[in-house]
Amino acid sequence: MADARKPSVLFVCVHNAGRSQMAAAFLTHLGGDQVEVRSAGSAPADTVNPAVVEAMGEVGIDLSAQTPKILTTEAVQASDVVITMGCGDACPIFPGKQYLDWKLDDPAGQGVDAVRPIRDEIERRIHSLLVELRPART
Template structure:
């Protein structure tokens, strides 16, 4: 169980761990900014990442090329607070005390970039909601983007 001093942990699971779960992990790494431990695995891992998923994530400024498909283990599930499955059926072991969610998402395998972009965008939306829920009450990470007024100040009244 997560304590105040520890980070929550999330495991994303899909069949091949080459597309959906890798995109979700990439988004969570980015949006969680080190405040959430991220894992991903597959029930039948592929040999390599889906190159179209890699391309779609690169368009978002997220590089997932260092990731590799990994086999799902009971230890990965046991070590996670939240387990999110994406089409892997009954392959995921169930442990008491874990939060499980099943995200019904289209498989990007064999899809073109436009279809993968739609899947990617749906994953981003879900990961944003997940981050908000997991980090509720935690101070936000400071952004490097400086925002200010969009219009220059009115100097005519001097």
């Protein structure tokens, strides 16, 4: 019988304080235990962007306890899909991984009004990603 291993997704941005945190939170929230989720940054910030925490709180997702994490080779190797958000050059490339680059505005230094459309675009992309990750039913 084939291993029904759940897919693993890694979201990467420079500071791991905005876009990748929102994407990981949406995938965790919408995908439940059907997918393994990681996020990291090539140069992580000290804290998650407060405007991002506020914007995600508006849709019922609490990021207040999250902390930015450093991108490691091990995290990339352990992931099936690696989604970069403005730092593709810093991400190591390994054969057999699917790499996507999501071009999204950077919420760094932005207020919550500027973060909301970025949040909403990430949520749309996560819905599409979940459809792609679902195993084909035969």
